[in-house]
Amino acid sequence: MSIPLFDLNGKVALITGATHGLGMAMAKGIGHAGATVVINGNSSQEKIDKAVAVFESEGIKAFGYRFDVTDEKAVVKAIDQIQHEVGSIDILVNNAGIIKRTPLAEMEVADFEEVIKVDLVSPFIVSKAVVKGMIQLKAGKIINICSMMSELGRNTVGAYAAAKGGLKMLTQNMCVEWAPFNIQVNGIGPGYFATEQTKPIRIDGHPFNEFIVNRTPAGVWGNPDELQGAAVFLSAKASDFVNGQILYVDGGILATIGKPSNE
Numbered sequence: 001m002s003i004p005l006f007d008l009n010g011k012v013a014l015i016t017g018a019t020h021g022l023g024m025a026m027a028k029g030i031g032h033a034g035a036t037v038v039i040n041g042n043s044s045q046e047k048i049d050k051a052v053a054v055f056e057s058e059g060i061k062a063f064g065y066r067f068d069v070t071d072e073k074a075v076v077k078a079i080d081q082i083q084h085e086v087g088s089i090d091i092l093v094n095n096a097g098i099i100k101r102t103p104l105a106e107m108e109v110a111d112f113e114e115v116i117k118v119d120l121v122s123p124f125i126v127s128k129a130v131v132k133g134m135i136q137l138k139a140g141k142i143i144n145i146c147s148m149m150s151e152l153g154r155n156t157v158g159a160y161a162a163a164k165g166g167l168k169m170l171t172q173n174m175c176v177e178w179a180p181f182n183i184q185v186n187g188i189g190p191g192y193f194a195t196e197q198t199k200p201i202r203i204d205g206h207p208f209n210e211f212i213v214n215r216t217p218a219g220v221w222g223n224p225d226e227l228q229g230a231a232v233f234l235s236a237k238a239s240d241f242v243n244g245q246i247l248y249v250d251g252g253i254l255a256t257i258g259k260p261s262n263e
């Protein structure tokens with residue numbers, strides 16, 4: 001019997017940074033498609049437990065693990081624990097990330113390095129720990145959460161753009177090295193979504209809020225749930241011959257140079 005193209009029943013999916021925001025939304029989509037969801041967070045265990053309870057309230061089998069995705073020893077230990085307590089990881093979504101909005105000329109080197117460490121090095125660390133099991137299984141799905149800043153620059157987010165641009169290329173290199181083991185590595189590039197991370201630039205009256213509404217052909221900020229389809233697609237059989245691609249879910253931003261505000 002052929003497996004339905006978007007059925008994730010029987011799969012185990014690890015989503016990093018999934019106690020809130022886009023990570024939680026994507027994890028819910030993957031869970032509702034049938035996967036057992038393993039979420040990671042580096043905040044309090046209480047916050048992780050609360051997030052697990054949210055998934056369980058929606059009928060999704062979920063587990064929560066607290067570890068720092070930038071700490072290789074902690075990651076290796078956690079992945080080993082997950083594989084023993086939950087099962088082999090079939091799907092990895094590298095979502096955990098931070099942003100620091102500071103003009104480059106004023107940015108402390110330590111702050112620049114922290115953004116690179118969390119947004120670019122940690123997907124490498126977690127993928128390296130998880131891929132060993134995927135290579136043994138000769139199957140796996142890795143999804144790196146990129147950004148508009150994987151393609152475009154913007155004032156004050158230079159470190160984040162450097163990391164997300166690098167993550168696009170890391171995705172392509174993971175594809176090249178791991179495709180022979182039937183592992184598909186792709187990225188999702190979210191446009192501008194209504195989350196805690198974008199709250200400071202989304203408030204009514206903030207110039208960036210009006211800018212984004214004009215810059216987005218759809219004319220709105222994205223709803224985190226609108227990322228679920230892309231996450232399920234890239235986690236499922238339906239994408240078995242899709243590799244090294246970044247799927248932009250951006251309401252059309254990358255399709256346009258923008259329009260005059262009075263149009």
Ligand code: GCO
Binds near residue numbers: 190197
């Ligand atoms: C910003 C935003 C962006 C979005 C997203 C766009 O300050 O420009 O936070 O970084 O969060 O990454 O794809």
